[in-house]
Amino acid sequence: MNITPMPGSSARLVLALMEEVAAVARADGANIAQDVPSKALAALVGRDRVHFSSITVDRLQGRRLEWQVRNAVVGERGRAHGIATPMNDAMTALLRAVDGQPIPDPTAL
Numbered sequence: 001m002n003i004t005p006m007p008g009s010s011a012r013l014v015l016a017l018m019e020e021v022a023a024v025a026r027a028d029g030a031n032i033a034q035d036v037p038s039k040a041l042a043a044l045v046g047r048d049r050v051h052f053s054s055i056t057v058d059r060l061q062g063r064r065l066e067w068q069v070r071n072a073v074v075g076e077r078g079r080a081h082g083i084a085t086p087m088n089d090a091m092t093a094l095l096r097a098v099d100g101q102p103i104p105d106p107t108a109l
Helices: 008-027 036-045 054-060 067-081 086-098
Strands: none
Touching: 008 036, 008 067, 008 086, 067 086
16 A cells, blocks of 8 residues: 655644544533644654554444544534534545445546
């Protein structure tokens, strides 16, 4: 598998997802500093090795995905607090669409 570092557009997407999670967690009472998402992303991008999220690993290994307890709950809790979570809502829709579906053969595309 050819792996490249996270491009800027992907990093911005990951940061937006993290910021939504942090905002909802704060509304639920968690004590999360404003800079935690950016620091977490910097630590992730600055690694010497490649990191795959658990959802990516599950997808690659043909397992069901955990979007219900990861991304969907962010949207649900956000709506309960009046916090918009468009990135997690979009990610939930995308993950729901591929969950349980076979991975297409890239050579057949």
